[in-house]
Every structure is written in C-alpha cells, then in structure tokens.
Amino acid sequence: MSNHLKNITLRIWRQAGPAAKGNFETHVVDEITDEASFLEMLDILNDKLVTEGKEAVVFDHDCREGICGTCSLMIDGQAHGPQRGTATCQLHMRQFKSNDTITIEPWRASAFPIIKDLMVDRSAFDRIIESGGYITADTGGAPDANLIPISKIVADAAMDSAACIGCGACVAACPNGAANLFTGAKIAHLSRLPQGQAERYSRVEAMVETMDERFGSCTNHGECEAACPKEISIDVIALMNKDFRKAKFSNRKDLARK
C-alpha cells in the first residue's frame, strides 16, 4: 500500500554550461507518494518549475527500466543512490523518509565533462568500444549459429559481464575516475567466447590504451563494483590485466613474424 512522504528537501547541482560555475539550489517537495520513482519526483519538480517560469533541471534519462544506461546522478554521494544493484531510474521513493534532505549531483569525473546541470558527456566510453570492443564479423559471412558449441558456463559468464549498461557509475564512484570496470567488462565478455579469440590480444591492447588516454588509473579501491547497477564483478579487471600482460608478449611475437 502506498504511503506519502512529506517535506523532502532537494539540494540539486545547477550549472549553466561546461565552463560555467555551478552551485547547489534548494527545492522542497511538500508531498510525494512512495510509489513514485526518484526520477518521477524530478519530473514533478520540473513541471512545477516550468509552470512557474523557471528553467527545468537538466538530467539524462530514457528507458526508466534500468537497461539503457542513460540515467546517472550521484545521490547523497552515491552513484545511482542508496539501493544496491539499482540504477537511478529504478530507485523508488520508498527508499527515503519524510523530512529527508537529498543531495543530487552529476557524475564527477574529468573524463565526463558536465554539459548542463546533472547531465554529463560520456562519449569517452564510445571511444573505448570503437578502438576494439567488438568482434570483426562483417554482415553476411557468418557460419551456422550452432556450429560452435559454447559451454553453458562460459556463455553465462560472458553474459554476466555483457550485462554492463555503460552508465558510467563505476567511473563516478572511483576516486581516480578510472574506467577499468567498464573496459574490463567488455573485454571479459568477448574474450570468454570462442568467437572472440582471434582478436583477443589486439583488442585488449587497443582498448586499454584508449582507456588510459582518457581515464584515471585503477588502484583497486573496489568502489566501482559496489556502485555498479548490474553488480558486475571486479574480477573482470583482473582478467583484463592478465590478458593485457599476455598481449604485450604474444602480440609482440606475432608482430615480429610479419
């Protein structure tokens, strides 16, 4: 059954543009049902702001089903808020109490510059994928799908890391702003599968290099795993590091043969 929360104070980061100076703005939500999602609360606030002639708070969101990875938000200093394994769009107000003060900020990472208010630019993630996060298989030449049996355990493990939604919580939560969990997840997905073997070592070299150009270094804090809405294990980073080290040998040998 639904209850109503009363008197919620929101401290929201407002910033007019990438170079502008930002500040916190305070708004009070008098009453809201606990069935509402966190983003619906922001919708209601925005509707009120627009009706009052004020500019709506800009924030990224889309599917509201926790799968597209568009939503972000640091809520009380936690990426995607207090509920474990949950993206902001799936967070509901029943996680909060009446009279709470909630601080809402954008992802804070130098690789994710702020566009406006709570919205950041995460294109650096796309650059990592473009550099090698794929299997080269042009359309048309694929063999029958059942030609290569893949053990269920392997397929399931690949799926676990392929579940990454690319939201950037791992980077936002990391004190160093590192993207190792994101990059490691894609590498683990592809390198676990037989189809991914041909490019296994060139892939990891290219992706890690692109990652290092844009993001901070991993020092094993583990904050990324705790913040990940898909609960991707930090093991993928170990797997990436192992493959990267191997790549430095095997790729060099392969290249020397040329």
Add this chain to the structure above:
Amino acid sequence: MTLTDELFAKNTVKLDSKIPDGPVADKWDNYKENMKLVNPNNKRKFKVIVVGTGLAGASAAATLAELGYQVDAFTFHDSARRAHSIAAQGGINGAKNYKGDGDSVHRLFYDTVKGGDFRAREANVHRLAQVSVDIIDQMVAQGVPFAREYGGLLDNRSFGGAQVSRTFYARGQTGQQLLLGAYQQFSRQVGLGGISLYNRSELIDIVVIDGRASGIVVRDLVTGEITSHAAHAVVLATGGYGNAFFLSTNAMACNVTAAWRAHRKGALFANPCYTQIHPTCIPQSDDSQSKLTLMSESLRNDGRVWVPVNPNETRLARDIPEEERDYYLERLYPSFGNLAPRDISSRAAKRLVDKGQGVGPKKNGVYLDFSEAIERLGHDVVQERYGNLFEMYERIAGENPYETPMRIYPASHYTMGGLWVDYELQTNIPGLYAAGEANFSDHGANRLGASALMQGLSDGYFVLPYTIGNGLAPLLNKPMPGIDHPEFKAAEEAARERFNAYLAINGTKSPDYFHRELGKIIWDYCGMERTEEGLKKALELLPALYQEFKTDLRVTGEGDNMNQTLEKAGRVDDFFQLGMLMCRDALDRKESCGGHFRSEYQTDEGEALRDDENYCHVAAWQWGGDPMTPNLNVEPLEFEAVHLATRSYK
C-alpha cells in the same frame, strides 16, 4: 465493386509496392538476382544518412559502411547504444528448427501473417521469415551470448501465437545483447572512419528536392544549432509512436518526429491505428506516473494468468482456493492458453477488469502467478529463467513475485503502423527509406512476440544493404544538390522559426501537461476498444487541445543550449498531429482486426470481426496541409500463399 476498389480508384498517389514476380518463396531470390549493383570502388562515392541507431539503424549503418558507402549516422541519444531496442526483453524469432518441432520458414511466415490478422504484405513477411535464420548466425558471430543448453547448443523458448519453440534469448535482456552486438559492429565502423557519428542530434526536417529525398535538417541538442546534411539516400530507423499514449512502455524520449516530418514532406503514413497494447505490464500505481514497465511475454511460458471469480474478493491471492480462480486465458483459448497472442490477451484482461474483477489496490490488474511453476521446476530454475524480471518487478511494485503473484495490465507497447514503404523499404519519396518499427510493412494489425527484434535486424542487415544499392546504382556520377541549395536553407529557417515560436508563446502549461492530456484522450478513445462515437469525440477534443497547446504552452530556458523542455515541445506538437490521424484511421476502418478493435464489429463470442471484402487493404495517408484533412490512399492486399481465414486460437 468493393470499398477497397472504390478507394483505390480515388488514390492521389501512385502506390507501387514493387513486389517481385514469382511464387512467394522465390520472390526475394528473384529480386536479388535481378537488382542493380554498385561496383565496390564506386560505393564510396555515395553518401547515405541513417537516422536512429537502434537495431535497424545500427545494423544498416554498419553493413552499409562495411560495403564501402559513406555513412552519416544520427542519434538524439548521448550514445548509439542507448536506443530503445535495448529494452526488449524476451527474445528474437528465427526459423532454425533447432528443436526439431516442425518449424520452418513457411511456418514462421504463416504464423506472422496470421498473427497480424491478415493485414500485412505477404511478400515482405516471407522475406522476413527467410532471413530470420541468417540473423541468428550473424548475431552469434558478433558475440551475442544467447542462452545455451548444457551441451553448448542454443536454447529456445516459446512466444505467443506460435506452437513451436523458435525464440532465441539472452536471459530477459535479449534486446540489450542484440543491440550491443549491432552497436559494436557499428562502433567498429565509426573507429575505422566508415561512419561519421552525430550524437545528441535530433532530426527536425527532411529535405525533398525535385521529388527526391536529398538530406535532413538536425538540431544539435547541446548547442541548439540547426544544420543541414545532404546525401544520396536517407534511412529513417527512428522507431514507433507508442508514446502518443503518454503512458507506455516506450522510453521517455521515443517520438514520432522523424516519421512525421517525412509525412509532412509527402511520405505516406500507413495504418496509424494499428497499435499494440501489450498484455503484461505493471499496472499504473499513481497519477503522477510517467512511464509503464513491461514484464516480458516470456513470463507467460510459465506464469498462469487469473483473476478471482468474485469481484468483491478481499483475500490475498495465495488464500484464494483454486475453484474460486478464473484462469481465463486457459478457459477461453485452450490450445494456446496463457500464450494467446497479445491483442487477444490484452482485451481479455481489459474486459475482466472492466467487470470489476481486477486485483491490486486500484483493482486495475490481473494476476500472473508463478506458484505452480515454482512447485514444478523449483525456485532455482524459475530464478534462472526470469530472475532479473522478478527483481525489476519487486523494485517497482514493492512485492516479491516468488511469494505473491505479479499484478499485470495491458499498456501501449509497439506500433505496427508507420511510414508506407514498398518491397524495397523505400517510401513513396524516392531516396527515403524507413526501417524497423518506423515502417508499417511486416506485422499487419498485430505483431507477434519476439518479432520486433527480428524485423529490425532483418531490415538493417539483410534488406536495405541490397535495396539501397539498387536505388543508388542509376545515380552514379550524377550531380546532387548540396546543403547550399535554397531548399535546405528554407527548411533550416522554418525549423528555427518553429522552435522560436514554442519559446515565444509564454503561456502557462508545460509540454508534459499537454502530452499527458493528449495521451489520455488517445488511450480512452483509440486504445484497446474503439467505437465510432468515441473516435468522433476524440476528433473534437484533440483539435481543441491542440489549439490550447499552440496558445498556452510554456517553454522556459533558451533555444541556444541544452533545453529538454524545448525538445519535448517539438515532439508533443508532432504527437498531436499524429493523434488526429490515428483516430481518423481508426474511424475509417470499419472492421476489427488485430490491435484495432471496433466494438461495433465483433463476433458473438467477442472476437475481432474482419471485413475482408472491404478492408483487406493498407490505408496510407497523405498529408493534406492540416492534420484534420488527410487524403486516403489504399494498397489492396493480395494473399496467394496464405488462405484468408478467421483467426482462431481456441
């Protein structure tokens, strides 16, 4: 003379569906054998614009770039990976017959034509079924981690409207995994320079010069800058218009703008009244709700749908004895049971809720119960199959479906209507193509489960790369208009004026307010059941509300930077115009078929009653200068391989 013939004689546009010769099973091969080719060295001389990066857009852009065309890809998202295809849960059909249960290309073709209530174009559907097998191969090659059996072979499950298991899946995240596969292939081409990517860029107009699509006008959502882009061909892979209902399972930003702007430039919009209301969504919990969440149809493989027999039931679900439960799908449709097609299941749920037998605090749902499955299969197996869906349900509804049955209710989910396209997926404007949910061609009046992903990838991977080449070949070395052409400048200026006008109204109500009110009208009068009276009423209410929108809208902020309120205003404007066309189309189609159910036309048992003599046609609407005065064109549908029959799932 039938109505179809009469209307056909009055067509204002020549509709050539370009269906190739030969028996339906040979048409696609015949087409490919006779199409024109572009030499590999000449492909780089052609530029193709692809708008949208979902399954259809990403797969088309990637494949065209691999072939050597220059591709410019546009998405309004921050990344190509965000497109709404990502939210598809259950699976993708492929006529592989890996289960040896009697599946074949013909059976998938037949199921899809029948599922669509005989309102789809036979030749297109057959091609879809044919290439479905190639899609599975291609996606496995891309590294999509489909579910597997212990021996390492691919696993399948069943979906509504089929009596075979032909659905491939990756947990409850099949759309995500397929989209990531296509996105990775797409990203490879971005990295190699084959695709130029424009993210956070929204199409706001199409430019047609001398009758041919010559490019598009886009608005950069970050800077507000309006720019033109010219190309030899334009592909719209921009999804459906389910958000016309406001509350839907579509993502918040899904909109009809690209298709609608094309429509206003002369592209015909086909069967707008064919919308799919998906039976298994989480019921609305409060009035401020902005979005409904789908629970995959795959749940109906193991979940049983029921309502209490007594409308005044107050006990908890688990305390209601078997004999006081109505498993109404199993009762009404014994051979398909809980896997009856979507339109049929949705209407059955609506009728029981309308009769007061609904469950939950608002009595606005029916139960989807897993207790029998948990007993039969064990908690762990159920968790493995549906764990992520159960978790999602618990987060939203605050109840644990392992202990309490889920509550579900139908919601707007998919739109079968869309831009009219011929066999080549080209609209009636040469050079303008529409793919995926944005076109109308494959699902008739109702789409079967796990067929949307199949169609998106079929269009993008295996159809457009051939048909676009056929269209481009004759244009080799011919001059084409650039963005300095006056038509581009005029379109840019008109778009600038349109967006400035939203800002200048300075009324009192937000775009969201209007969207919500608009959605209510469409849901009430053009939703699961439609009547002549209701549709006429909607056609009075909509223009009045639209007028209010034009005079009392309030958009705050400016046009020259990120302004989500302004983006929304433009999209709601187009939804208004589309909404009027949806109601008009529904009013004119005096029969019931698939998702279009007119209360006046039903059998004694309450099933859809088609009128094949008068309505076995595609209704393709031409923009008439005002949303209330469209011109009707019809394409008669001919069935050669499938016998027109009453659709029965009993």
